[in-house]
């Protein structure tokens with residue numbers, strides 16, 4: 459059984475529930491996953507020194523003390539298009555990053 463099925467129905471409902479449930483939920487999940495995957499492909503993110511990660515449950519869930527992060531560029535990832543191109547095109551793709 460999935461953990462989700464074992465939980466009470468409204469123990470987690472960021473998109474509301476009942477007759478006025480959010481109609482954008484599937485879009486929001488797709489967008490969120492794409493955003494995180496795109497950012498994390500290029501950047502390694504760590505919590506900034508001294509930053510506390512605590513939730514502030516309001517109408518939406520917020521970070522109580524903000525969420526300052528330290529970002530570090532990852533090693534260049536050559537795009538698929540560049541990998542199948544010529545060496546010059548690969549260089550060009552790397553320069554654009």
Ligand code: HEM
Pocket residue numbers: 472473474475476477478479480481482483485486
């Ligand atoms: C992370 C992103 C999002 C969150 C957390 C979120 C959350 C919510 C919540 C809590 C409600 C109220 C539900 C209720 O009253 O029970 C709502 C309603 C609604 N959301 Fe979202 N939403 C998100 C993204 C979106 C997107 C991307 C769209 C449109 C493309 C959208 C369209 C709507 C609409 C139209 C309603 C009103 C539905 C109604 O009252 O019948 N939302 N959303």
